[in-house]
Amino acid sequence: MIKGRIIKGIGGLYFIDTEKGIIECSVRGIFRKNKITPTIGDYVNISLLEDNKGIIEEILERKNILIRPRVSNIDCAIITFSIISPNINIDLLDKFLILAESQNIENVVICINKCDLANEDDINMVKDLYKNIYPIIFTSTKENIGINDLKNLIDKKVTVFAGPSGVGKSSLINAILPNICLRTGDISKKIERGKHTTRQVELLEAWEHTYIVDSPGFTSLSIDFLDDSLDNYFKEFRQYLGDCKFYDCKHIHEPNCAIKNQIGKNISEERYNRYTKILSEMLERN
Ligand SMILES: Nc1nc2c(ncn2[C@@H]2O[C@H](COP(=O)(O)OP(=O)(O)OP(=O)(O)O)[C@@H](O)[C@H]2O)c(=O)[nH]1
Numbered sequence: 001m002i003k004g005r006i007i008k009g010i011g012g013l014y015f016i017d018t019e020k021g022i023i024e025c026s027v028r029g030i031f032r033k034n035k036i037t038p039t040i041g042d043y044v045n046i047s048l049l050e051d052n053k054g055i056i057e058e059i060l061e062r063k064n065i066l067i068r069p070r071v072s073n074i075d076c077a078i079i080t081f082s083i084i085s086p087n088i089n090i091d092l093l094d095k096f097l098i099l100a101e102s103q104n105i106e107n108v109v110i111c112i113n114k115c116d117l118a119n120e121d122d123i124n125m126v127k128d129l130y131k132n133i134y135p136i137i138f139t140s141t142k143e144n145i146g147i148n149d150l151k152n153l154i155d156k157k158v159t160v161f162a163g164p165s166g167v168g169k170s171s172l173i174n175a176i177l178p179n180i181c182l183r184t185g186d187i188s189k190k191i192e193r194g195k196h197t198t199r200q201v202e203l204l205e206a207w208e209h210t211y212i213v214d215s216p217g218f219t220s221l222s223i224d225f226l227d228d229s230l231d232n233y234f235k236e237f238r239q240y241l242g243d244c245k246f247y248d249c250k251h252i253h254e255p256n257c258a259i260k261n262q263i264g265k266n267i268s269e270e271r272y273n274r275y276t277k278i279l280s281e282m283l284e285r286n
């Protein structure tokens with residue numbers, strides 16, 4: 001058996017990057033029976049068949065798995081949005097950050113692309129909301145802004161670009177890797193949304209030990225899969241969670257709440273308000 005990594009999947013076949021090159025593999029029926037889905041990014045053991053194809057025998061334990069896009073063992077998630085064209089949706093951005101936090105992704109970075117189109121006030125609004133919590137990179141593929149910062153950031157990592165359709169994920173990857181030539185698409189004039197140009201999740205080798213995943217844009221994201229500990233996924237809340245009087249404190253009406261004590265200090269009022277908004281949405285649904 002040899003070890004490799006799934007870089008692409010098409011119609012039940014998987015392409016595995018191994019020391020012997022890229023090998024096309026099918027999977028054992030037992031996976032389907034046990035509802036195990038091989039996922040882009042998985043490390044696998046495969047056995048070789050005579051025709052230079054192979055069979056995935058085993059999926060090795062995953063470090064993490066993102067569900068939008070579905071990809072595993074990632075080191076870095078670049079949550080990509082634009083401020084206009086399409087307009088930024090902070091609810092969706094928050095949900096994506098929550099999702100990334102819930103999967104223990106070590107490096108979560110916000111990338112605001114198309115900053116050639118945005119005005120300074122809007123840029124500062126986003127900067128203020130997330131400063132001291134997440135690194136934020138402002139980029140423009142049109143004016144070649146921030147591309148080198150992105151390159152440095154992703155070096156020696158497996159990085160996924162995620163975000164709504166039309167914000168320029170594929171364009172950013174093309175700017176980082178001019179030889180790749182991913183398809184990019186226009187924005188629909190009528191609804192100011194992307195047209196879902198990228199259809200596939202694929203692991204692209206950028207340079208040594210460095211991989212990039214382009215992914216299809218999404219327009220909504222459900223966080224229904226979360227348990228009720230939403231506070232854990234607000235990164236800057238985490239260090240204070242043990243200090244509330246009640247161990248199951250929701251940080252709304254409870255007395256001696258360490259989170260509320262921090263508002264205006266190490267937690268911004270705006271982030272706290274975003275927390276209560278998402279929490280009440282979650283409670284309404286249950
Ligand atoms: N003004 C401006 N336009 C950009 C920039 N980056 C990308 N675009 C344009 O935005 C449109 C969408 O870009 P894509 O790269 O296809 O967007 P995407 O996020 O990959 O979209 P999906 O694959 O549908 O999820 C294209 O017309 C790009 O030329 C930028 O920095 N500034």
Ligand SMILES: [Mg+2]
Nearest residue numbers: 169170197198
């Ligand atoms: Mg794309």
Ligand SMILES: [Zn+2]
Nearest residue numbers: 244249251257
């Ligand atoms: Zn509390």
